Amino acid sequence: MKNFDLPFLPERTQKPRKSGITMMMDKGLSNTQTEYIIESCGELIDFVKFGFGTSYLTKNLKIKLALYKEANINCYLGGTLFEAYAVRDMFDDYRRLLDELDLEVAEVSDGCIHIDQEKKLKYISELSNQVKVLSEVGSKSADVVLSDGEWISKMNSELKAGSWKVIAEARESGTIGIYDSEGGAKSEMIDHISEQVNAENIIWEAPQKAQQVWFINHFGANVNLGNIAPEEVIPLETLRLGLRGDTFFSFIPDDVAKPFK
Template sequence: MRFLDLPERTSGKRTYGITSIVDFGIPSKELENILYDFGHIIDIAKLGIGSAYVTPNVEKKISLYKKHDITPYCGGTLFEKAYHQNKLTEYIEYLKGLEIDWIEVSNGTVDIPLNDRLDLVSHLKKDFHVIAEVGSKDANKHMSTSDWVDEVRSLLENGCKYVITEGRDSGTSGIYDKSGLIKSELVDELLKEIDCNKIIFEAPLPKHQMYFINEIGPNVNLGNVKLSDVLILEAQRCGLRCETFFLEENKCRLPL
C-alpha cells in the first residue's frame, strides 16, 4: 500500500534518473538473487575496471543484466588497455561477440588527447552507444574548470550518449579531492553549462550520493554505485533518509 507523498521518480527504461552500478566480480548466482529484488531500480551495469576480460561465465552475467532490462558495458580501463596495446579492432570484435552495444571512451589512466577521443567517438558511434568519461584517476593531475566544461560539452556534441565524471570507486579523484570532498565549484559550473540529464556523476559513497540528490534532485544520474547500496540509494532519492527528508522536486530541466 502506497500512502506517502514522495518525489516523483522516473521509471521504466529511464533516460535520466539513472542508477549505474559497478560490478567488480560478484558471482553469477549472487547477482541473480540481487537482480530478482532490485533489478527494477538499476539501469546500467559497468563491469568494473578490466574485470570483464577475466570474469568466468561473463556471457551469463551479461544475459542476467539484459533479462532485467539493465544495460551492461565494460569499464573504461579495458578500453584504455586495448588502446594502449593498439588492439581496439580486437576489442570492438570482443564487445560485439558479447553482444554489448555500449562502449566507454575514457582517459583515466592513459593520457588520450581530447581530439583523439573525439575522433574515436565519431568512429565508434556508428556501431555503439558511446559514453565518455572525463577526469583522471590520478588525484595529483589538475584540470581546470573550463577544461572540464569544454571536454564534457565537446564529447556530448560529438555524439556521446552520456558523459561520466570521474570519481573512482573510492571517491578520491576527478570531481573529488584526495580527501573525498566534492569539488562543489566545479559541479556548480558543470550544472550551469551542461544539461545535467546528460551527465552521470560517479558517486561511490552514500555521502556523495546525498550531495548530488540534494543539489540536483531525485532524478540525478549517479554512477559507480555499489550493488549493496542500490536500495538505500533509492530510499535517498525518495526522501526516505534524514539527509534527504525535505527533498525538493527534480531541479534539472527535463529533456526536450
Template structure:
C-alpha cells in the first residue's frame, strides 16, 4: 500500500534509521520465518550477551542473517569475558573464522579504561567495523554527562562506526533509570555536540522506541530490539501507532 502521507524511511543498506535486533537464542526455524517476512526492516543482529559461545549451529545462524542482508555481531559481554581472561586474540580469530565483520567494544560489566578501548579500536578498525558501547550495566552507577560526551566523541574519532548507548535488554541502566525511565536530559545533552546518526540508542521496549522516534524522527538508530517487535517498530516509525500518529511525510 502506498496512499498515506507517512514519514519517509531509509531503505536498502541504511546508514541511519537502523534497527538492530537482539537475538538471545531464537531457534533457526523461527528465525527463518521472521527474516522471510521482516528482514527489510532489520539492519543488525546482535547475538546477545555471551550466547554466541554456546549457540548450536552458530555458523548456520550467521549465514542465515547474511543471506537476508542483516549484519550479525556478537554481544559485548562475550568480548568483555575474553578481555577479562586475556583471550582477545582467540576472540578475534573466532570472528574471522565465522566471517563476522562487525565487532562490539564495550565496558558494560568490566571497567575497561577508555584509553585501552581507544587503542583496541585503532588496532581493529582496519579489519572490522567497530561498534563502541558507552555506559555501564550497573544501574547504581550514574555516569556524568561530560564523560558520556567525551567517550562518544573520542571513540568515534578513533574509528568506531557507531557508538551504542548502554540500556541493557531490560532498559534499566545506562541511559535509563533503575525504574526504566529515560534520562531525557542526558539524551538531549548528548546530541548537542554529536551527530545523532552516529549513535545507536538501546531501546528494548515500545515506550523507549516511542521516545526516540518522537524526539529524533522516523530514522533514529535503535538497538536491542526484540525480533518479535520488528514489525510494530516499523509501524511506529511510519506514524502508524497512537504515540506517533501525527508524524507525517
C-alpha cells in the first residue's frame, strides 16, 4: 500500500483504530474538497470533527456525511454545537438531531459554558446509550485553569460514565489547556495525567507541528492526536513514521543512527 520499502519504520495501527488515532478538523470543506481529502488520505483519518457550529451551514450535509462514512471515517458535530443546545435546554432536540443525521459519534464538552460535573456525566451516560461518546476536558478560556488533579479526576470519571475516549482541549489555535499561551506543551502536567489515565483513552488536541512532534516523541508513533488541519494529515503521518526532520531519528536503532549524529 505504501510506495516503497524502508526498514525501521514504526508499525502503525490500522482501522478501526483504538490507538494511533488521527482526528481531523473540518471547518466547512465543500463536498468536492471532502472527496479529494478522502482520495489522498482517507485511510489515515479516523475521526472528523465538524468544527464548532459549522455543520449548521454545511450545504448538502447528508451527502458529506455519506462520503465520510463510505471511507470508514467517523464524523461528529463539534462540542460547541452540543453546548449551544445545552445552554438552550434542548438536549432532547440534540439527541433527535444525532438520530436524524444518523451519527454514530457525539462530543460532550464544557469548553464555552459551565456545567456541573455531575450533569456532564449524566449527559455522557445518556448519550453513550445512543452513540460512541467523546468527551472533552478543559475550557476554551485562558482564565479557567485546571489543576493536574482536576484533569485526572474529570477524565477518569467521564470514561467511567461512558466516554469512549476523552479529549484534552487545546482549541484550533493550540494555546490553551494542555499548552501554555505560546503553544508549548505543559510536560509535567501531561506526565501526571498519563500516569493516572490510560493514555490510549486520551485524544490530545495538537494543531501545531511542534506539539505533534512533542507527543510522538513522548508517547510514540501511535499516540492519539486531534484538531489536525486537512492539509496536515499527511505531514503528521510522516512525523509518526519518522520520515520528517523532527522525528527522523526517533525510530532508528542507536547503532544504525550513531555514525550520522
